Amino acid sequence: METILVLTHADETGSALTRASLEAVTAGKELAARLSATLTIGIVATDATTAASTLAATGARLLAVSGEAFAQARYATDAAAVEALCRAAQATIVLAPGSSRLTRVAAGVAHRLGGFIDAHITALGGTESVEATRWFYRQRVEAVLSRDTRPWFLLLDAGTHAAFAGEPGVASVEQVAAELPAQRTTVIGFRAPAQDAQTIRPDAKMLFVAGAGWTKKQPDGQIHAAEAGALILGFLHATGASLGSSKSLVDQGGDGNSVLPFLTHLNQIGQTGATPRHAKGLSTCCHGEEPHVVGWRFIGDRRAISLDPNCGWTRGKADVVYIADAFQVMAKVNALLDAKKG
Amino acid sequence: MANVFDIVVCAGLVPDPLQTLEPVTGPNGPGLKNEMVLPAVLDPWAASALYEAANLAAKNPGSKLWLVSLGPKAKLQQVMMTVAQKVSFQLVPVDGPIGGFPDAHATAAALAEAITAIPDLDRAKLLLFGGWESATRGAGVTLQLVGERLGMTDQFQGVDQIDLRDDGSFEVLERVEGGKHQVSVCAGTPALLGWATGNLAEPRNNPQVGMANMRTIMPALQRAKAAKLEANGLRYVSAALPKQQRTTRVEKDMAPDEIAAELVAWIGAE
Numbered sequence: 001m002e003t004i005l006v007l008t009h010a011d012e013t014g015s016a017l018t019r020a021s022l023e024a025v026t027a028g029k030e031l032a033a034r035l036s037a038t039l040t041i042g043i044v045a046t047d048a049t050t051a052a053s054t055l056a057a058t059g060a061r062l063l064a065v066s067g068e069a070f071a072q073a074r075y076a077t078d079a080a081a082v083e084a085l086c087r088a089a090q091a092t093i094v095l096a097p098g099s100s101r102l103t104r105v106a107a108g109v110a111h112r113l114g115g116f117i118d119a120h121i122t123a124l125g126g127t128e129s130v131e132a133t134r135w136f137y138r139q140r141v142e143a144v145l146s147r148d149t150r151p152w153f154l155l156l157d158a159g160t161h162a163a164f165a166g167e168p169g170v171a172s173v174e175q176v177a178a179e180l181p182a183q184r185t186t187v188i189g190f191r192a193p194a195q196d197a198q199t200i201r202p203d204a205k206m207l208f209v210a211g212a213g214w215t216k217k218q219p220d221g222q223i224h225a226a227e228a229g230a231l232i233l234g235f236l237h238a239t240g241a242s243l244g245s246s247k248s249l250v251d252q253g254g255d256g257n258s259v260l261p262f263l264t265h266l267n268q269i270g271q272t273g274a275t276p277r278h279a280k281g282l283s284t285c286c287h288g289e290e291p292h293v294v295g296w297r298f299i300g301d302r303r304a305i306s307l308d309p310n311c312g313w314t315r316g317k318a319d320v321v322y323i324a325d326a327f328q329v330m331a332k333v334n335a336l337l338d339a340k341k342g
Numbered sequence: 343m344a345n346v347f348d349i350v351v352c353a354g355l356v357p358d359p360l361q362t363l364e365p366v367t368g369p370n371g372p373g374l375k376n377e378m379v380l381p382a383v384l385d386p387w388a389a390s391a392l393y394e395a396a397n398l399a400a401k402n403p404g405s406k407l408w409l410v411s412l413g414p415k416a417k418l419q420q421v422m423m424t425v426a427q428k429v430s431f432q433l434v435p436v437d438g439p440i441g442g443f444p445d446a447h448a449t450a451a452a453l454a455e456a457i458t459a460i461p462d463l464d465r466a467k468l469l470l471f472g473g474w475e476s477a478t479r480g481a482g483v484t485l486q487l488v489g490e491r492l493g494m495t496d497q498f499q500g501v502d503q504i505d506l507r508d509d510g511s512f513e514v515l516e517r518v519e520g521g522k523h524q525v526s527v528c529a530g531t532p533a534l535l536g537w538a539t540g541n542l543a544e545p546r547n548n549p550q551v552g553m554a555n556m557r558t559i560m561p562a563l564q565r566a567k568a569a570k571l572e573a574n575g576l577r578y579v580s581a582a583l584p585k586q587q588r589t590t591r592v593e594k595d596m597a598p599d600e601i602a603a604e605l606v607a608w609i610g611a612e
Contacts, residue, residue, distance in 0.1 A: 073518075074526060075497040100518040104499045107446075107483035108490040116447055116574055119481040131579055136442040137357070138477050141365045142584055143372065143443075149575030184529035185496050191515065192522040200521025206609065239609055251543065265502065265539035266521050271359045271477060272386040272539060282605070291359040302588070303608065305601070309594055316587040322601045323594045332602030340606065 002037040002130070004028050005091035006060075007044070007082060009101055014046030014071050017054055020097035022163035024156050028095050029058060029164065031124055037093075042085035043173070044078065046071045052173040057166025062173045063088050069180055072187035073101040075108070077180055082109045084178035092150040093130065098157050106153050115151035122160045138271050139297035140290070159277040159298070199236060199243035199262055206241040207278040207299055208232070209269055211286025212248040213307070215259045218327065229260050231330045238337035242278065244269035244295070246286050269295035284326040288312030305329050345506055346404040347531065348464050349395045351431070352453050352472035352485060353388030355413045355421050355440055357381070359477070365581040371573075372443045372581035382417050382440070384425050387473025391537035393545060395471050396429035398504070408463075410456050412436040412449060415563050422559050427552035428545045433559045434460060435566040442478030443578065448571035450487030456567075457492065465492070467531050474499045474517075474536035482536070489534040496528050499536040 006028035008021035025041060032039035039060040043051045048064035055062060065081040082105055086094060094110075096102045098119060110117040123133040131146045132154055192198060214228040236243055245260075245267040252259045268274065271291035281299035286292055288304060289312040296302060296317070303320045304313035313321045322329065357363060357380045364375040374380065384392070392409060399405040409431045411418055418435050436456050438449075457463070457470070470489060475482040482499070489497050500517030507513070510530040515523040517538050593601070 073524065076495045079495065100500060100516070100524070103482055104486070104497060107486035108497070110483075111447070111450075111487050111490045116445075116576070117481075117483050119483050134481075136479060136581070137363055137374075138359075138480055140363050140583070141442075141581055143365075143581040144579040146577050146579060147575045148577070181495055185526050187524060187526045188513075189525050190518070190522045191525050192520070198521055202520055265541075266517065268539065280609070282609075289360070290362075297584070301608075303605070309592065314590055314592050316590055318590055319588055320591045320593065322596060322605075323592065324596065324598055324601055328598040329601045329605070332598050333605050336602055336606045337609075340610075 002035050002093050003089070003091045004032050004037050004039050005086060005089040005094045006039070006041045007085065007094060007096035007102060008041060008051065009043070009099070010045035010051060015050040017043070017051045018097065018099060019163050020099045020158045022165070023158065023161040024095050024097045025055065025058060025164035026161040027124060027156055031093070031095070031130070035130070040089040040091060042089060044070050044081045044085070048173055052171040053168045055164070055166070056169030056171035058164065062171055063176050064173045065176050065178045069183070073104070074183070074185045074187055075104055076183055076185065079105040079108050080178040080180050082106065083112055084176045086113055086151065088174070088176045092152065094151055094153045096153065096155050098155040103155060106155055110151070110153040113151055115153055116147055116149050117153035117155070118145065118147070119155040121154045121156050124154070135297070138294045139275055140294055197262065200266055201240065201242040202276060204240055204242040205279045206239060207244050207269070207276060207281040208235060208239070208241040209244040209246070209281065209283045209286055210249060210260070210263070211246045211284060211292070212252070213285025213326065215249065215252060224327065225259050227327065229262065231327065231334060232260065233262065234334045235330060235337070238334060238341070242276065243267055244274070244276065246270065246292050247272050271295070283313060283318070284330065288317055293317050344404070345402045345510055346467060347398065347402055347469050348467045349399055349405060349407045349469045349471060350410055350457055350460070350463070351388065351392045351395050351407070352410050352470070352488060353392060354385045354411065354476050354478060355382045355417055356385045356477040358383050365583065367581065371578050373441055377441055378414065378417070382421050384421055385473050385476050385478070387475060387477070387537055387539070389544070390540040390542070391471040391473055391535070392425070392429060392431070393542045394504070394537060394540045395469070396431065396545070397542055398469070407431045408434050408460055410434040410436070410453055412438045412452055412569060413440050414438070415566055419563055424547070426555035426559055427547040427549060430551055430555060433562045435563050436569050437566040438569040438571060442476070442480065443581070444571045445574045445576045446479060446481050446484045447487060447574050450484050450491060452569035452571065453484070454488045454491035457488070465532060469531055470494060470534040472536055474501070474538055485534065485536045494532050494534045496532070497534040498526065500538045501535045502538050502540055504535065
């Protein structure tokens with residue numbers, strides 16, 4: 001019989017669980033119910049009280065590693081914490097959110113325990129055994145896999161399960177001691193654009209992607225990078241959309257050209273960038289070939305504006321493609337959005 | 343005080359991203375159709391790691407750089423013809439299968455064994471670089487497993503920047519959720535850095551660098567040890583292309599005003 005451990009961790013407050021952790025809890029509950037397995041939830045937090053209260057309604061055994069050392073996300077301490085939780089739970093299957101914090105350490109811990117790991121899991125299925133679905137080749141091939149070996153660690157992609165939301169209550173938590181190695185790494189903080197300049201918005205309903213066409217010569221023979229920047233930022237401001245970009249456009253900035261100064265490699269979508277999850281996506285000035293579109297795998301409703309009637313988007317990769325000049329269209333869109341706001 | 347590093351970059355081979363990929367199932371599990379004849383390139387994120395490593399080595403005289411790569415010898419030779427023209431390195435090839443379907447643990451074991459066998463590698467000065475994920479398996483676990491096998495407990499993933507300090511410590515920027523970087527300071531080597539894109543542009547081809555590299559690459563390829571990758575209980579139930587081909591409506595004759603009105607309605611719709 002399988003025993004399941006769900007690993008969770010606190011957010012930057014040090015006490016509340018991250019959304020991705022709560023999604024992993026849902027996955028764990030569903031899997032435990034299907035396999036008639038016992039469920040344990042492990043918490044890594046500065047103070048696990050709040051997190052445990054959030055999980056009281058799960059009815060699961062709760063384990064926690066807590067203390068100031070776990071306020072910071074770093075390999076040495078987090079690996080020690082996760083290892084201690086795993087050893088205490090003696091689980092055969094370990095589910096964890098694919099957050100930056102746990103992705104950094106889960107493989108190492110799996111190795112320490114003589115176990116195995118698979119990451120970026122998007123679904124858990126199977127009847128007789130556990131079968132995990134994940135993508136290969138940057139979202140171009142979808143595979144279902146299974147393992148006979150245990151313990152088996154599975155890192156779940158964010159957004160693949162609903163976040164657990166039970167009535168908070170009083171929960172009994174077993175504190176687990178973690179043996180900490182010497183700490184050679186200190187986290188000194190976070191670096192992010194100013195709040196109003198942050199263009200990456202994972203919770204936005206919409207993704208707006210700017211391609212290299214924005215900085216190409218326009219019909220008047222000139223490059224209009226400043227105008228392009230104003231149109232893009234105006235749209236983001238009006239809609240709250242998240243901004244993605246093609247690699248070629250970001251690279252232009254890296255080469256020292258005066259292009260769109262608000263774009264960084266963090267905005268990159270596709271083969272060498274992110275694969276975000278949004279309900280809608282609007283592509284502009286991007287040719288829609290495979291290296292770009294693999295980053296759109298989890299975008300629901302897709303539209304594109306392109307001057308090329310034979311671009312990749314028209315070949316079954318978008319729902320609607322407008323063959324038009326994005327400068328003209330986006331200026332009109334922004335004007336309409338402004339008028340709508342009054 | 344001068345910093346001197348022994349930098350090892352782990353980098354795999356991936357199909358050129360413009361190629362059409364079709365999964366096929368053989369006696370050893372899934373693979374890609376005509377995989378051996380698909381043009382291959384160095385994995386993009388690992389290539390970022392290589393360029394950052396070369397930049398770091400150039401700025402810190404006395405530093406050494408090795409590129410450890412697992413793949414069929416013929417493929418390695420083909421890809422190295424291009425990569426070798428970019429930056430100077432010593433190749434440590436491991437002759438093994440190509441592709442994303444072999445088990446990451448087995449790959450990590452082969453890479454760790456190859457790194458351990460590098461003569462003159464000073465583990466106290468080691469910076470182990472690689473991509474934070476590959477463009478084949480894309481699991482983002484192989485480098486951590488290599489690091490754990492080598493006993494490295496200062497690991498960073500999604501790295502975009504490293505800034506050295508005079509005392510041997512360094513500041514690292516790692517990508518975290520929400521378009522932010524976590525900033526950490528590590529006391530010094532040994533450390534593992536899984537790179538995202540970094541900040542360097544791809545170096546231009548330099549035939550002189552290429553010729554110098556190839557003088558050591560070809561003998562290294564001839565000496566490459568074969569690695570047999572264990573399945574470790576991994577079993578594939580299926581591997582297929584996504585079926586979601588969309589029915590695209592292509593609007594060629596709509597005026598910008600009409601398009602804008604339709605888009606605004608679409609944006610506002612739930």
